[in-house]
Amino acid sequence: MRAVLSRHTSSAILAIACVVVGAVGRAQQPPAENPPTLVAILPMDNLTGRTADAAPVAEAWRAALVARGVQVLDESRLRSLMDAHRVRYTGGLPSDLAVAFRDEAAVTGVLVTSIERWEESGSPALALTSRLVSTESQPRILWVDGVGASGEDHPGFLDLGVVTDPGILLDRTIGKLADSLAASLWRTGIKSSHPERRFRPRQEFRHPEGLSAASPTRIAVLPFTNRCPRRHAGDLVALHFVHQLAMREDVEVVEPGVVRDMLLRSRLIPEGGIAFNQAALLKELLGADLVLTGDVLDYIDTAGENQVPVVDFMTQLLDSGRRSVVWSSFHHNTGGDRVWFFDKGRIRTAGALGSAMAQATVERMLREPTSSDRSRAK
């Protein structure tokens, strides 16, 4: 009897633990208020820094969404709409294009995908970020997720888990993202990892009075200034921040396509950083309470088996209302940081490393004020 009771007790404890762990693992992603009924997949935005055949990625996305019961806009219809509006930039969705998609094709969500790395030869690697943007007059990010994967992520026993076929890696990666998107559309829970301590900023400053009184805080992420040889590194780090900030309930991120469009229209070139008057202009035009910007100093992907990626950047968050820097941080990490045994925890792509660093930064940036913060404010 006692043995049965203890078995029941242990089962109950196990069940409760599973529920608790499951609840903790849920993403804090905002659910889509009106699940899109028709999705348009924009051609992939190539941020690899060289020519890449992105057609297989787009095809994989289309197949994955159809398989999950999501209606996708016909490719010829998409092409004709893009030709009619002379769309060249596919890394974001400006307001006028969003409205055109809604009015002319009855599209309710547009999928924007930026490819950071796509290696088909040798050891395959794929890093990309996708987001679903609403087609309202003020486009909103409904869902966002990113994956950085390589064929050697999970080598397992005797390297049996090593993936050498890029097609398999592509299907797995897109499948993971499509599951996440479908879960968001059907409002089921999405699992997300927790920020890791090892990727926290090396140095940080947070305004003692907190970031912003507005709730949810509306943040515009500007492309970071690229000071390293890797092309598009500034856009990539900005994209990682868009991803991590959009996952938070207490933050509303301005769609990067809208930010870019506004910068072009107002002929605003934030060379060497953004000034307060420019931040004030963005607040007026975009309603952004805060503006995030920074510098990227290193964004190095692995070139060989024994190499680790290196990412190095600094961030500044500006509040034009207070004319003040409310957050500032400096980061430097490698994919091998605090990896001691059997490559456990090693990160093999700069995309995954940058995303982990952005996640840890956002967690520190938006944390609840501690007692030392409060005493500083006084």
Add this chain to the structure above:
Amino acid sequence: MRGTNVARACIAGTLLVLGAGCAARRGAQVTFHEPTMDFSLVHTVAVMPFANMSTAQAADKRVRDVFMTMLQATGQIYVLPMGEVQRGLSRAEMQNPAAPSGPDVVALAKVLNCDAVITGSVLEYGEARSGSAAANYISLSVQMLEATTGKLVWSAQSTRGGVSGADRMFGGGGQPMNVVTADAVNDVLDLLFKAK
């Protein structure tokens, strides 16, 4: 008796090695404070782009980023954002922001409404070699110029990293560049806050 001598020699040798290691790691620090300056009045500073005298590309930008963040993180001084400084430089039409003249500093401080302007130079940044051993090292100097007169009120220099005795004997590549940079910036900031 002979055993005691050997033990003494071993201890002396170990201390020598450790001492040599520490001597190489310890930063060489030099500082100047204007005696009549009240540093507690400095609340807002503009950090100019640093001069790069090393052979490493972008060393000036890296060190400036670390310096700005660490100075801001002290919570004692407000550091103007980079874009704001850039705007000020454009408006003041400053020719050489890394080495501004007194009138330039006064004009810039008026535009930016700051109490002091900080300039800096990265003197060395890279890898030092000694035999087969190699280690990262940095040498930087930073100056503070007062806003109303453009006068130099504080200057400091620090050198960190390099090949230690332990590196020579046991190998090892010293500290990562970012750690060495943060150490050097920390030295300089210590020297600044001692000025109070």
